[in-house]
Amino acid sequence: MLKLAFEFFEVNEVTLHVARAGDKSGETIVLLHGFPEFWYGWRKQLTFFADHGYQVVAPDQRGYNLSSKPQETEAYTLEKLTADIVALIRQLNSGKVVLIGHDWGGVVAWAIAIHFPDLLHKLVILNMPHPAIMQQHLRSNPRQMFRSWYAAFFQIPVLPEQAAQAFDFKLLEQSMAGTANAGTFSEEDLATYREAWEQPGALTSMINWYRAFKYTKLELDKDITVPTLMLWGKKDAFLGAEMALPSINRCTNGKLLFLDQATHWLHHEEPEKVNQEIIAFLKST
Numbered sequence: 001m002l003k004l005a006f007e008f009f010e011v012n013e014v015t016l017h018v019a020r021a022g023d024k025s026g027e028t029i030v031l032l033h034g035f036p037e038f039w040y041g042w043r044k045q046l047t048f049f050a051d052h053g054y055q056v057v058a059p060d061q062r063g064y065n066l067s068s069k070p071q072e073t074e075a076y077t078l079e080k081l082t083a084d085i086v087a088l089i090r091q092l093n094s095g096k097v098v099l100i101g102h103d104w105g106g107v108v109a110w111a112i113a114i115h116f117p118d119l120l121h122k123l124v125i126l127n128m129p130h131p132a133i134m135q136q137h138l139r140s141n142p143r144q145m146f147r148s149w150y151a152a153f154f155q156i157p158v159l160p161e162q163a164a165q166a167f168d169f170k171l172l173e174q175s176m177a178g179t180a181n182a183g184t185f186s187e188e189d190l191a192t193y194r195e196a197w198e199q200p201g202a203l204t205s206m207i208n209w210y211r212a213f214k215y216t217k218l219e220l221d222k223d224i225t226v227p228t229l230m231l232w233g234k235k236d237a238f239l240g241a242e243m244a245l246p247s248i249n250r251c252t253n254g255k256l257l258f259l260d261q262a263t264h265w266l267h268h269e270e271p272e273k274v275n276q277e278i279i280a281f282l283k284s285t
Contacts (some may be wrong), residue, residue, distance in 0.1 A: 004046065009059075013089035017066035017090070018059045022050030027121070027282075028093045032056040032085065034128070036164075036172050037207055038065035038196045040189075045100070046279075047132035052279060057092060059085070061105065063205025065196040076205070076212035078220075082111045089119050096121040098282060102267060103128055103207020104209055112221045122279055123228045126266050127236050129243035130250045131220035144240050150175075154210040161203045169194050179237040180265040200213065223250040229281040231274060232260030255281065 005020045029049050031042040039058040049056045059204060062084050070076075085108055089097050099120050101109030106128025108119040113123045129132075138144060153161045164171050176193070177185045197203060204283040228251040232244045241258065248256040257277055259266050267274045 001140070006119065007263045009088055009091055011091070012083040014026055014061070014070065014084060016059045016084060016088060017083040018057055018069070019046065020057050021046045022053070023053055024055050026053045026055045028055045028061035028089075028095075028097040030085065030089060030092070030097050030099050031056065032061065032099070032101040032108050033064070034105045035209065036099075036193070037047055037103075038193075040192055040196070041102070042267070045275060046277040048271070049279070050191075051267060053091075054098075057088075059088060060196075061085075061108070063208060064202065065199055069199075069201040071201070071204075072116040073208045073211045074215055078111055078213065078216040078218050079106065081209070082107050082115065082218070085109060085112060086116055086119065097241075098122045098124065099222025100124040100126070100278070102126040103264070105249065107131060107134075110224070111218055111220065112132060113224045113226045114220060115218070117224075118227050120226045123224065123226045123284060124265055124281065125228065125230045125247075126274070127232055127239055129239065130224070130247035132222075132250065133243050133247045134239075135220070144243070147238055147240065151210050154207050160207050164203050164207070166280070169197050172197060176265065180263050181235075181261070181269050184263075184268050208241065224254070226251075226253075227281075228254040229278065230254065230256045231277060232256065232268060233259045233261065233266035233269070235260075235262060237266040238264050 007018050007020060009016045009018055031045055033041045042058040046056050046058055062081060063069050096119060099109045106125045108279040112130050113120055166221045173190050228246050232241060234241045244256055259270055262269050
């Protein structure tokens with residue numbers, strides 16, 4: 001049975017709610033969730049890596065679940081999202097950490113690897129292209145533009161929140177269960193997610209990640225020097241696999257592995273495979 005501790009950390013003028021497991025003296029792994037998840041999305045990784053001697057930390061990122069939810073859209077720029085996790089890492093450990101990010105958590109992880117490589121021992125990215133590759137494909141790849149329709153929809157005020165909340169969060173449920181392999185998310189899982197989405201202000205804050213990206217001024221068109229593993233579920237309904245290879249080519253020491261039968265939700269669908277590949281990467285020189 002996983003023994004989790006829940007703590008709050010004051011970082012960058014907000015409070016982050018954090019799930020923590022494992023040996024505090026062990027090497028630290030920080031897990032960054034994407035949309036529309038929260039720490040719970042990493043439960044199968046928290047257990048595994050804690051059992052292997054790591055200190056494992058999974059925050060609810062800014063705007064999610066029990067973490068702070070500033071009201072202004074500009075509070076969710078990538079600069080601020082990145083600064084939150086940089087401050088958290090510095091409070092957790094005096095040494096370097098392993099940073100693992102999925103979806104939007106992957107964007108934050110890429111940004112930290114670009115601007116704060118000294119904080120990272122290794123980087124693991126799940127189904128999120130290098131930001132420069134993503135921006136390039138959003139400009140020139142019609143198929144990816146179509147797949148990312150929801151990002152444009154999220155720019156509209158109020159309506160996305162109303163749509164997401166309608167019929168007991170049916171749209172958000174479908175964005176997960178409807179794009180994952182059958183049986184990936186149980187009714188209990190979805191009930192747990194609904195509880196997080198029902199937190200006051202959460203829906204607007206979560207969607208503000210998309211709205212605020214246009215305000216970001218961070219330089220993102222840089223190569224990654226941190227040793228990097230990319231895992232990519234090839235059946236991703238949101239992000240085309242054609243972006244994976246160009247992304248790993250932006251890493252001076254990178255490895256790319258495709259999971260042919262997995263979707264965007266690969267760490268839920270094939271946790272044993274994902275966990276084993278990550279730990280083998282962590283133990284490699």
